Amino acid sequence: MNGTVNPHEHDHEACVETALANAEAICKGKGLRLTAMRRQVLELVWSSHEPVGAYELLDALGRDGKRSAPPTVYRALEFLRDAGLVHRLDSLNAFVGCASPGEAHHGQFLICRQCNQVIEIDAQAISAAVADSALACGFVAERQTLEVQGICAQCQ
Amino acid sequence: MNGTVNPHEHDHEACVETALANAEAICKGKGLRLTAMRRQVLELVWSSHEPVGAYELLDALGRDGKRSAPPTVYRALEFLRDAGLVHRLDSLNAFVGCASPGEAHHGQFLICRQCNQVIEIDAQAISAAVADSALACGFVAERQTLEVQGICAQCQ
């Protein structure tokens, strides 16, 4: 699994390959079908660490001749999200590859407003603080999503 | 200021009145103009503790005869957000009144998937944990938004 990655300092080709290999393994393990379409969408999502919009994906898919319609890419994205391979960033209406597929975790994202790259983290300290605060209100937390806007290390 | 409120156990009429009075005071203090339109939108947003969609607001505005167009309500919402009187919940494309207008705080929301009501909290423990984790990545956090889905105390 990739874990927390600094988008600026890594071999991205290897990064993508790892992501795809992970996806293959996870789908095989869960009895899910990573079809050509789904695989291609996943690869496009992973083409950078910037979040990608569904319609950008659609355009990218169309660049090799066969233009698809929105439901195609949305279905692929739904599958990938259900499989835990992709996250959606609500603040951007966009999608990024999951940094730790297969592992249970919450969505915690650092989004650089300069370079647009996203770092996914999984800080127990945060999740724990959230669970505590929720419980203090008598609230049972099921899913938590955190999106932090700011400036990444390289862009400062 | 209202602070953290349990939507199920409070005098909501007073709650709305407080919110509007706060808004008046804050706008006066900042030299902002809380026009009739803006005030009405704010009142509608505060009509419950459930998040409200922009087009719901639009419908509500239209119920008294004069139908408005989308830009009208979006402009009012933009003003109210800039003034710190209203928050947008990205996971729902919807808006809620701010529980602590005038005070600097992060967006931290507990959203009940049963009754749809939203509790806004401001837990220092969470913000601190977020700031720490971000800094550990060399990331300078500017804004953080947390949306927690779950079940509130009353709905359990």
Next chain:
DNA sequence: AAATAAGACGCTATAGTGTAACGCATCGGA
């Protein structure tokens, strides 16, 4: 191998959310 059932995709149409741009009205200060 043939029949069958479930799943995946293509396609059309449409719903839902949000903005650009222009002009008129209104408000506040010079």
Next chain:
DNA sequence: TCCGATGCGTTACACTATAGCGTCTTATTT
């Protein structure tokens, strides 16, 4: 009173997402 800035009405449109149906493929059963 005049003027500039701000707010609002209106039209048109962009962007995001889904419903519904038909067809083809895949996996399974017979």
